[in-house]
Amino acid sequence: MPLPPHDYFAAGLDADPELAAAVNGELARQRDGIELIASENIVSACVLAAQGSVLTNKTVEGAAYARYYGGAEFADAVETLAIERAKKLFNCRFANVQPHSGSNANAGVFLGLLKLGDPILSMNVAAGGHISHGHPATLTGRDYRIAHYGVNRESERIDLDELRDLAQASRPRVIVAGGSAYPRAIDFAGLRAIADEVGAYLLVDMAHFAGLVATGLYPHPFPHAHVVTTTTYKSLRGARGGMVLWNDEALSSRINAGIFPGVQGSVMLHAVAGKAACLGEALRPDFRAYNEAVLANARALAAALANRGLRIVTSGTDMGLALVDLASTGVTGDVAARALEKAGLATNKNMIPFDPRPPEAPSGLRLSSNAGTTRGFGVPEFERIGDWIARIARNPSDMQAIQQARQEVLALCRAFPIY
Structure with missing residues (x-):
């Protein structure tokens, strides 16, 4: 990777030696150490430049071309670019690229599709699930009724028969697939069949395997999932943030409202620009x-x-x-x-x-x-x-x-x- 332009990367920090020392220390740590943490990756110079750009100065709320603030011509262009690239990369009809994180993406979907107190069935954190899927320390765990599935003790893999029994007992409104420490391919078709049996939405959180999905190296959540969430860093090598993807137009207003004004306010445009950059890179053959x-x-x-x-x-x-x-x-x-x-x-x-x-x-x-x-x-x-x-x-x-x-x-x- 080429060195990012100096004016984006370092010059502004010259005015704050203490901050510069910390940032330069982190750069040295990344250069001289090996990163093996699953929620981290190394972004390109293009992503760095986009996230450090003048878009940091701009505030917008609402959807592209339907903002609450003026002066949004180029903000709309950036967000639309990210949306179109996300739809193309994952072959879906709709995308919301505004979530500040994967957890916000999940929270926004829950808020948009559910009522407070509705039941959710998700993977237990102890079995490899993610805390944003209903851990008791989170808002999701507080605001909804959470039932958890785990893995088979022998195979350490998801047992669909056990999951079906749990779904029949808990009657969830949403079944969540995907986690933060489950290393195997997930049977999305099997999960959708269970979701249909109990009248639930199937939400797939593909944060840890989105890059593999985009390149055909992991089972694709669509057409089985009603909604897919992901982060844009990890396997997508991009900006820190989240996305929501779906195909059913009837869900659009509910999902979009769940994100804004549901769980967050104005768009972090510099992050959306970073998402557009990494999604553009992900569309390339390499x-x-x-x-x-x-x-x-x-x-x-x-x-x-x-x-x-x-x-x-x-x-x-x-x-x-x-x-x-x-x-x-x-x-x-x-x-x-x-x-x-x-x-x-x-x-x-x-x-x-x-x-x-x-x-x-x-x-x-x-x-x-x-x-x-x-x-x-x-x-x-x-x-x-x-x-x-x-x-x-x-x-x-x-x-x-x-x-x-x-x-x-x-x-x-x-x-x-x-x-």
Whole structure:
């Protein structure tokens, strides 16, 4: 990736040395470390420039060409560009690109389609679900009646028979598919059949596999889903924010009103511009090659860890995310993650299905190939990363091994620079 224009990237920070030091420190951390956190990626210079543009100065509310504020000619052009690109990329009829996050996208859909207190059936966070789907600490968990499904204890995969029984018992108005730590392909057709049986909407949150969906490497939620939500970073390599996609025009006014004025106010136009930029990049032929590499690299990383004696939840992955069970090492995910960070490997602790340990000190690590693939790593590099992770996770107090790995990580990062 070429260096972003200096005036966008650095010059404005010269007036604030303390802030500049923090931003430059983060740039150095990204350059000299390997990002393995599934909710992160490395954006292009175009996305950086769009998000740091003069669109930051403009306030608009409402839909494009129907604003509450004047002076929106170019704001409308930017948002319309993002909408049209989203519709083309995911082959759908309607898109709302205004959500500030994936959680806002989900909250807006719930607000638009449901009444307070309506029942929702979603994957339990402990099984790999996302907190915005009804965790009790969230507004969704507070405002709606939440029932949770999990995974089969043997296969660690979604059991549609069990899910159907839960749906018949809870009679949800929405069934939510997708999560933050479920690494396998989801049977959207099977879920839609259950949703139809109980009269529910099927909402698919594809935040962690949207890039694979866009390139035909993961089952497409449409035509089975009534509504699809996603973030635009993670596998789409873009701006931080969310989107909502759908095909039924009868849902349009409800979904749009759920986003604005339902859960948020004015549009963050600079973020929408960043979304337009990344969606444009995702429409190019090389985006499929990137996602093919993401999938190959995630599987190589999982295999490397399995070959070194670490158990991979579900025994593999169908996306850029893998979940590792550290129970056999006697080391918890929080301890392993701190040790790995010292070596320049950014990961996050994570619960595994039926985890006997608490979320603060769980048994697992969640890993992703997204960012490493963006900077050019291939299967050999991810096999090396797997070796570093296995060595350090087994001996998180071995500072000599950590320091040695840190030097090797630094050398690898210098061979595959960002910006």
